[in-house]
Amino acid sequence: MSPLPTPHGGTLVNRMLEDPGLRKSLMASLSEYKSLHLNPRQLCDLELILVGGFSPLTGFMNQREYEGSLFENRLPSGEVWPMPITLDVEEGFARSLKTGETLALYDIEGFPVAILKLSDLWKPDRIIEAKTLFGTVDDTHPGVNYLLHHTHPYYVGGELTGLALPKHYDFPNLRQTPRDLRHKFSEMGLERIVGFQTRNPMHRAHVELTFQAAYSVEGSVLIHPVVGLTKPGDVDYFTRVRCYEKVLSYYPQRTAFLSLLPLAMRMAGPREALWHAIIRKNYGCSHFIIGRDHAGPGKDKSGKDFYGPYDAQHFVSNWEKELSIQILRFQELVYSEDRGKYIAVDKTNPGEKVLTISGTEFRQRLLDGAPIPEWFSYPEVIRELQVRIPPKFRQGFTVFFTGLSGAGKSTIARALMTRLLEIGGRSVTLLDGDHVRRILSTELGFSAEHRELNIRRIGYVAMEVTKAGGVGICSSIAPYASTRRHVRHLVTSVGGFIEVYVSTPLEVCESRDTKGLYTKARKGLIQNFTGINDPYEVPEYPEITINTVDHSHERACQIIVAYLEKEGYIR
Structure with a gap:
């Protein structure tokens, strides 16, 4: 793994282990190490470290390197490097680690790609990182959104030894x-x-x-x-x-x-x-x-x-x-x-x-x-x-309903499904929150983490339906703006996305509560109930807002269909 000279200054660091015998020996001993499976972003960073694209880095950054790159745009060696390249891990996993030990790193399919000699373990202030790196904590910035909502709270650093590059089957x-x-x-x-x-x-x-x-x-x-x-x-x-x-x-x-x-x-x-x-x-x-x-x-x-x-x-x-x-x-x-x-x-x-x-x-x-x-x-x-990117009338799309329990989402969604099937031209899939929980999310509770995961699952299925040219109709409370934004990004990568905010007031939703859920939540018998003891973040820019106090379900359905016609999704 010796440095290679380069014609335009600096050195090209190769972290791939090229000795077949040593690689075989290391592969045989991987079971002795704690294992960590990398996500797509981490794999991208790993690959560029191993092949020298991130020279002079030889591994995921330790704390000194991280702070130097973040605050000074330099590594401790003095070389210019403006981007923290970090490996984030869950808190529980971090607490099981000790500096000096070796981690085995695996790709998404479970193939070993590298080993990391752990030199540093720390908990960064990600708000400060966002302000310094991106100049903002506005999470409509995709980098800020990823940092604040999709990275784990601890970073580990250390030198890498590459066993195999991540597999690419394309081009x-x-x-x-x-x-x-x-x-x-x-x-x-x-x-x-x-x-x-x-x-x-x-x-x-x-x-x-x-x-x-x-x-x-x-x-x-x-x-x-x-x-x-x-x-x-x-x-x-x-x-x-x-x-x-x-x-x-x-x-x-x-x-x-x-x-x-x-x-x-x-x-x-x-x-x-x-x-x-x-x-x-x-x-x-x-x-x-x-x-x-x-x-x-x-x-x-x-x-x-x-x-x-x-x-x-x-x-x-x-x-x-x-x-x-x-x-x-x-x-x-x-x-x-x-x-x-x-x-x-x-x-x-x-x-x-x-x-x-x-x-x-x-x-x-x-x-x-x-x-x-x-x-x-x-x-x-x-x-x-x-x-x-075909014209809208040939694309799949998702209509994503969000609002409080009892707002009328499911009723409007079922009416819309029927109307679109009547119009024809596309398959239509209804993903109702309660039904999805019984089929796809039976193991999930109602913590913020589990509720977010449930909506992400709904969004993933809607994306696949949309990608295939169909219509996904999603009806769920979906209380958190960041989760809804994630689903929007998923779906808009393959088709259309229409967010419908059913804005029926809380007191009206409570009056419709035949199951008595709001009453139980106010008595403290149900925890994490949206609108009572868990927040609902009002959508900032929904395509359609409907209050079912002012509109019947039939009229609400007509409003949505008219919007789809105006935007060119249906003819």
Whole structure:
């Protein structure tokens, strides 16, 4: 596991055990160690540590490394590194550990991938981490949401020894390690390689940007898309990779290369841009493009962008002299109808007619079945995305009811199911909260943790129904905003999502309570009962709000059907 020299500064750390005899010996002794099964994000981090994508890291960070990267953008060695790379574990497991012991790490399928020599164990302040790393604790930020709601409370750190890389069954010819790419570039005699980060399909503006970047340095382009975890709602990477492969034909021979990066993005804007530059240096790039809103997560709860459009460029400027990779800064490109080509927005003339389509507008055009102008993208890419994102009337969708017990959710949901079956065209699946508990969640109680898990199960089934082109109708209290947001992200990755808040007041719900549950809850006989001794977090932006005091169930159903017709889901 000796360091490998790199042509653009630093060293490339290889943590894969290459001695077959020693690997066999270690594999035989794994049963002696405590085991830890890694989730998808942890596996992404592990893989990039093992192959050197995260050089100079040799393992999951210890506490000093974590604090240095978080507060100073540096490791204790002084090297620039702006992103904490941590391994989070449950409290019970953490309390069973002692520093100095060895952990066996396994992938999702139970295959051993590495061993970790435990050097540090600590409980971080994740609120401070969110404020420092992302500049906010607003959990509409996907990085903040993951950190605060989906990570365990303790971190463990220590050096890794890789036994086997996580298994990938897709695009094997495009999954090169840093060493693979460096060897390839060296064999071809290529010294100037411009790295291009993307988590979206590439259109004409992206290709023009990379053309300009490569031309400016007389080099070649490495299209290096992220195929680990990206922003919820992004186009799946299988579709994106097919689009990238089609775009390659528009580059001259030997000027563009495609390789996949198994990175779990944090969407941390400026700090992530600096991180991406270091990673691309490790993969053999001499230059790296930072454009508009690099790794930006979108807007906060108030509708304001989390980061400014060029904050990333300004931030990376502070560190560029230490990076051993040159940064290429680009303004947003727009299409000049007058000139018939793409130009930087700051190079346009007063009165010049320029055209642009945002990612949101492009997606809406696909959903509406509207034409895509030729100046915006390539026919092959458009056809690929039209298959992946068909018009709404051909998509599956989920109608997600939420509200207090007794609000009228189940009655409206059953009426809606009947109406949609009457209209026809799609299969319809009703996922009622009480029924799901009897079938899928019999072992669960009513703690906050169990209630969240129950809703996540409902959301998962709804996602699968939606993915198959059907309609999922979910009816449950679903009291927590973060859980509802999770379900929305799940479903919108494959189809439509319509949240219906049944806002019937508490006193009306109590008056309808034939089972006497509210009375028992007020007497303390039932704990964790929503609206009495457990909170209900009112939806912030539901697509539809219905109060059954004002509307009959029949009228409520009509309102929902009218909305589905207006939005194009049914004809």
